[in-house]
Amino acid sequence: MAAAEGVTKEIGEVITRAANNDFTARVDLAKTEGFLKDIGLAVNRLLEISNETLKDFRNKATQTALSVDEASTAVGQISDGARLQTKQLSQVSTALTESASAIKIVATNASSAREKAESAAKSVGQGQLAVSQLEPIVEAISQNSRKINQITQVISQIANRTHILSLNAAIEAARAGEHGKGFVVVAQEVGKLAESSAQNAKQITDIVEQASTDANQGKVATRTVSDAMQAIAAGTKETTEMVRSIAVAMEEQQATISQIEGNVGQLKGIAMTNSSSSEEIAATMVQLSKVSGEMRTRLAEFRTS
Amino acid sequence: MITSTIPATMLRQLGDLARDRIGLKPELSAPRIESLFGQTPEHARFAWVSALAAARAGDPVWNAFVEALLIHETYFFRHPSQIRFLAEEVLPGMLAELILSGRRRLRIWCAGCASGEEVYTVALVLESAISRTAYPSLSSWDAVVIGTDLSEQVLELAVEGCYPMSAGLNSFRDIPDFARHHFVPVLDGGETMWRASARLKQNIRFLRQNLVTDPAPMQDLDLILCRNTLIYFEEPKSNLVLRRMKDALRPSGVLMLGPADVLNDTAGFSTVCGDRLAFWRKLPGDAA
Numbered sequence: 001m002a003a004a005e006g007v008t009k010e011i012g013e014v015i016t017r018a019a020n021n022d023f024t025a026r027v028d029l030a031k032t033e034g035f036l037k038d039i040g041l042a043v044n045r046l047l048e049i050s051n052e053t054l055k056d057f058r059n060k061a062t063q064t065a066l067s068v069d070e071a072s073t074a075v076g077q078i079s080d081g082a083r084l085q086t087k088q089l090s091q092v093s094t095a096l097t098e099s100a101s102a103i104k105i106v107a108t109n110a111s112s113a114r115e116k117a118e119s120a121a122k123s124v125g126q127g128q129l130a131v132s133q134l135e136p137i138v139e140a141i142s143q144n145s146r147k148i149n150q151i152t153q154v155i156s157q158i159a160n161r162t163h164i165l166s167l168n169a170a171i172e173a174a175r176a177g178e179h180g181k182g183f184v185v186v187a188q189e190v191g192k193l194a195e196s197s198a199q200n201a202k203q204i205t206d207i208v209e210q211a212s213t214d215a216n217q218g219k220v221a222t223r224t225v226s227d228a229m230q231a232i233a234a235g236t237k238e239t240t241e242m243v244r245s246i247a248v249a250m251e252e253q254q255a256t257i258s259q260i261e262g263n264v265g266q267l268k269g270i271a272m273t274n275s276s277s278s279e280e281i282a283a284t285m286v287q288l289s290k291v292s293g294e295m296r297t298r299l300a301e302f303r304t305s
Numbered sequence: 306m307i308t309s310t311i312p313a314t315m316l317r318q319l320g321d322l323a324r325d326r327i328g329l330k331p332e333l334s335a336p337r338i339e340s341l342f343g344q345t346p347e348h349a350r351f352a353w354v355s356a357l358a359a360a361r362a363g364d365p366v367w368n369a370f371v372e373a374l375l376i377h378e379t380y381f382f383r384h385p386s387q388i389r390f391l392a393e394e395v396l397p398g399m400l401a402e403l404i405l406s407g408r409r410r411l412r413i414w415c416a417g418c419a420s421g422e423e424v425y426t427v428a429l430v431l432e433s434a435i436s437r438t439a440y441p442s443l444s445s446w447d448a449v450v451i452g453t454d455l456s457e458q459v460l461e462l463a464v465e466g467c468y469p470m471s472a473g474l475n476s477f478r479d480i481p482d483f484a485r486h487h488f489v490p491v492l493d494g495g496e497t498m499w500r501a502s503a504r505l506k507q508n509i510r511f512l513r514q515n516l517v518t519d520p521a522p523m524q525d526l527d528l529i530l531c532r533n534t535l536i537y538f539e540e541p542k543s544n545l546v547l548r549r550m551k552d553a554l555r556p557s558g559v560l561m562l563g564p565a566d567v568l569n570d571t572a573g574f575s576t577v578c579g580d581r582l583a584f585w586r587k588l589p590g591d592a593a
Contacts, residue, residue, distance in 0.1 A: 079336075274474065280378035291567060
């Protein structure tokens, strides 16, 4: 009976130790027999299983805690990255707005350049018209000079003949003696007139010849101006075309920029939701980390073999 | 040389203020406070910190600070397994009990509802559950789902009930087809938004509330949802909020927490689903 009492006491102690989280004690089965041995066996099995289970739990809890910490760090980094991404996309967005406004200025300038080029083309057209009107005028002057020359030649001939007539008249007057005396004076005067007519006609011829030469030069100059005007017209047309294509390119650029702005806006939205999702996950991980830490602490309270 | 990182004492000061007034864990607020400090023009940084330290709740500078600290992550049918359990088990059981009691009145509170997706989700599954009862019309019930949040900005969105289906993690990422039909497309400045139907909105209310300092918006509640809100709270504050929620629940009312939320003080509660999905039922005997 005393042995049975001792064994019962020992079983009680082993159970008490287990109740105090110590799973290392075992009932010494060698001293037991009968139903106390069965109880001792059962208690030892219970302790064995509990011991192994707790050990397993502790390993897994450690694993969980480590994984959670690692994931927590990773998520924290993702969260930081997402926040940075949002910030940088905001900067991109600002840069885009700036270039959009720069392009707007260029587009405005291009369209005012186009207007100026168009008005220059119009002026050139007017110049060309004026030059083309100038040509027949110069031609008319040239032709008129020729006609004047013909007339002055006639006048010259008349003056010549008049000169000869005046000489003849002087001779005839001389022959008339005293009565022709007055007529000699008239003849001399006519001769002088003829001479001055001839001189004037020669002067006219010279002037007209000069005018004709000038008119010819004018013709050449007009042609040069006309050619230059044509070149300017071609150049202006080309410039207008180029400016127009710049304006078109700028409009396309503007459209592209606004599309990029839209895309960046979308990216910003994605980055922002990513950022808030990852921050929420980070907060969740902090919570889990705490829970798994508590679990480890609780499990560490048990003594196992 | 002006410092671009916030001095540690100031960071601690602001973190503690945010913890005391709105419950946030300082270590989670720190990155946001640091970034706010960096964004403030250099010459105004220290003035900003002292203005915050001196500000009272409700001052514009304080409100702007709070808005910048809060994270509004939410979407329709978030944690689908929980919502399914709510729709298929919790609500039908609750509706059946209410029909038996002859009092078809239902009060649901979503605490920390952000832009309102959870509130609309609850309204959707509630309507669906009601349609399967002996009183299938919503009009034969006195049902109210109230959403509260600290952020004025997100509450405006919640009241509007208008959400973009933009690329990435949008609000509709997990919504089932039957629920999608309750949203109608509207054009908002070139972007298509999806607006909750007027019928869906009729039993929904939104209210600004600070979980730390304000009382529950209603008493005698049948169901409280508070998911992924208390994970940001420091433990004493979340314990306080949970105690207040327990008091606001009617006997046998249900508290639905997020998968990572911890109910430290489970006294007076029984688990609804082996606590696997964080549903807790207030014990009938524990009168508030």
